[in-house]
Amino acid sequence: MDGAYLQVAGTGIARIMTHSMFWGLGFKNLITPEFSAGETAFQATLAQHVVDMVEGGMLAESFNRDTKPLFLQYGLDDTVATNAATFSLAKIAGLTLNPPVLADLSGIPVNDAYDPLMGLLQVEPVAAQGWLRGLTAHTTFVRPDAYxxxxxxxxxxxGLTAQ
Incomplete structure (x- = not known):
């Protein structure tokens, strides 16, 4: 693999189950109410390992500008796969925020100029308001600027691999 372009970094099934719009739509019914906090954590961890064995953030350190470039695009205010893992992945991989900057990200430096090979790109959701904003933030790859x-x-x- 020469590099990676991620359009939705993902967060792992456990985080999606508990921190997205889908929690209220039914995922909360998958957790056994009689379980203790420890048993619930075990149940969630088991689901994580069965359904989503490889979390993208664990692979971040194998990417860097000199060997394998990583470009990460994300939609602002994604409520399907929340952006917490996106920000962690960007920090672990040492990514910088490409302009235009749509929202300030603490701890992630901003590029002076757009780098098409490596970095983090913010994309506005297709829908501007309401619950559709969070849902369409997950599908920002359909926007012309993302394309x-x-x-x-x-x-x-x-060009890099042809050298």
């Missing part, structure tokens, strides 16, 4: 960023990355990685 353009992806194709710029493909061109940049092709």
């Amino acid at each position: 353009q960023a992806y194709h710029q990355w493909l061109d940049a990685i092709a």
Whole structure:
């Protein structure tokens, strides 16, 4: 693998189950109410390992500018796969925020110029308001600016691997 372009970093099934809009839509019914806190944590961890064995954040350190570039695009205010893991992944991989900056991210430096090969890109959700905003933030890859960023990355990685 020469590099990676992630359009939705993901967060692991346990975090999605408990921290997304889907919790109230039925995931909360998967947790046995009679369980203690420890038993509930075990149940959630078991689901995580069975359904989602590899969390993307665990692989972040194998990517860097000199060997394997990583570009991470995310939608602002995603309520399907919340962005906490996106920010952690960006910090672990040493990514910088590409302009335009739509929201300040504490602890993540901002690039002076757009880097098509490596970095973090913020994308506005398709819907601007209400619960649709959080849902469409998960599908920002359909936006023209996201599509353009992806194709710029493909061109940049092709140039890098041709050397």
